[in-house]
Amino acid sequence: MSESPLEQYIDAIFGSEEENGYEDIAIRYNVKIEGPALKPEDDPEVAEILPAEEGIKRTLALSVLYGDKDTCDADTQKALDAGEDPIDLINNALMKGMDGVSALYTKGEFFLPDLMLAGDAMMSGVALCEAKLGHKSDTKAPVMTFAVEGDPHDIGKNLIVMFLNANGYEAIDLGRDVPTTEVVKQAQEQKPVLMTATALMTTTMTAFGKIVAALQEAGIDTPVGCGGGAVRRDFVEESPQTFYGVEAYHVPKLADAIVDDGKTWEDIRNEYSDIVGEYVAAYS
Ligand code: B12
Incomplete structure (x- = not known):
């Protein structure tokens, strides 16, 4: 069998395998991998x-x-x-x-x-x-996503948007550093089945409680999934109407549980691992 370009390159540097027994060196220094790699597909x-x-x-x-x-x-x-x-x-x-x-x-x-x-x-x-x-494809239901007021970290929130879209939900993305008043206004207009709030700083995660208070004052009882780097489950659960969200890819499954099975935020707190279909340490 003819040599691959990589093998020819290795030979050029180390000399041929028969002459110098370079194989071990090439593997140790990660120049050559042992056996064929498994392709993602x-x-x-x-x-x-x-x-x-x-x-x-x-x-x-x-x-x-x-x-x-x-x-x-x-x-x-x-x-x-x-x-x-x-x-x-x-x-x-x-x-x-x-x-x-x-x-x-x-x-x-x-x-x-x-x-x-x-x-x-x-x-x-x-x-x-x-x-x-010529129009948006049909979606299962609207889900609203945002990073809370004062918080510029939106990578996790963007992943949530991507997973929602990939699973047929309409992601209404309010962006980052979203004022609580804007969350309430958009919730009134868009009527999402679920909202995801993301905060990565200890200084901004206090927004969760404020958001819930403002939503309740406006008579909106949509569940609010709260997550982000600095956030812990016990902190989130101090506010009603919320549950602690762990991974962005869990969001479509949580939305399915709300849309298809009528689960409430309390059900999600009690059944999180079952709903997302895997062991989640924070819920053990
Ligand atoms: C990238 C980053 C930035 C980028 C943000 C870019 C962007 N567009 O997001 C930039 C450079 C802008 C930035 C700025 C700052 N940052 Co910064 N940043 C980070 C860093 C390195 C990574 C954060 C990240 O994206 N993680 C990956 C994403 C995917 O994680 P995630 O958002 O948490 O989402 C995951 C889950 O939480 C979950 N999830 C999230 N939400 C929800 C919701 C639901 C319902 C569910 C189910 C799941 C879920 O889904 C994702 C996983 O699948 C962290 C350090 C770290 N290693 O974490 C610091 C960090 C968050 N930053 C920090 C700070 C302090 C700042 C600054 C204030 C720094 C400064 N002094 O200027 C500024 C902010 C300035 C401001 N305007 O207020 C601190 C926060 C400390 C704290 N505990 O308060 C950290 C922890 C760094 C540190 N160790 O000090 N930062």
């Missing part, structure tokens, strides 16, 4: 999720899995020009790629940058499909 769980048949849907799902926005855009456009159904592409190609990413992230095999790149690729493909449709 070959992970058994991911393989179950992705479209199995070779074709445009699998290609699109793979471009999301690899966080390759340029390829995803080009292939989505090509598929749309060839007459593919935009809704079918969203549900059975772009979102499948994102589901694969979530599976690998949950297992600790993908990391935050993978999520963000994949999210960008997926959302960009979805935008092209929606442009073709």
Whole structure:
């Protein structure tokens, strides 16, 4: 079998394996890996999720899995020009790629940058499909997301938006550093089924209690999931109408529990691990 470019490069540096027995050195210094690496799409769980048949849907799902926005855009456009159904592409190609990413992230095999790149690729493909449709695709229900007043940290909140969109919810993203009055105003107008509030600083997480008080004064009883780096479950649970949120990818499952099973914020506090379908240490 002919040598790969990497093997040729190693030979050029270390001399041939037969002459110098470089193999151990190359492995120890991470120049060469032992055995073939498992590609993300070959992970058994991911393989179950992705479209199995070779074709445009699998290609699109793979471009999301690899966080390759340029390829995803080009292939989505090509598929749309060839007459593919935009809704079918969203549900059975772009979102499948994102589901694969979530599976690998949950297992600790993908990391935050993978999520963000994949999210960008997926959302960009979805935008092209929606442009073709001429309207937003149908959604399950509106969920409102924001980082609380005074807090500029929005990476976790942006992940929540991405997971909501990937799972067919309408994410109403109020952005970061959102005043409590604006939260109440938007909640009155948009009537979300769930709100997610994110705070990463000890100085800003006190906003949770203020938000709930203002919502209650306005007669709004929508559950508020509160999370973020500095936040602890016992702190969140000091305020009624709230529950402590742990991972961004839990949000669509929590929304499903509200929409499909009529769960309340109290139910979520009691059944969080069951609802998200995994062991969550903060709820043990
Ligand atoms: C990135 C970052 C920044 C960036 C933010 C960029 C951005 N667009 O978000 C920048 C540089 C702007 C920044 C600024 C500041 N930062 Co800063 N920052 C960080 C850093 C390094 C990472 C935060 C992050 O994004 N984490 C990753 C995301 C994904 O986590 P997350 O948002 O918590 O979301 C996860 C979960 O919490 C969950 N989640 C979140 N919400 C919800 C809700 C629900 C319902 C659910 C289910 C889940 C959920 O989902 C995500 C996981 O899947 C942290 C340190 C650290 N290692 O955490 C400091 C940190 C948060 N920053 C800190 C500080 C103090 C500041 C500054 C005040 C610094 C300064 N003196 O200027 C400024 C803010 C200035 C201001 N305007 O007020 C402190 C906060 C300390 C504290 N406990 O109060 C930290 C902890 C650093 C430290 N050790 O001191 N920061």
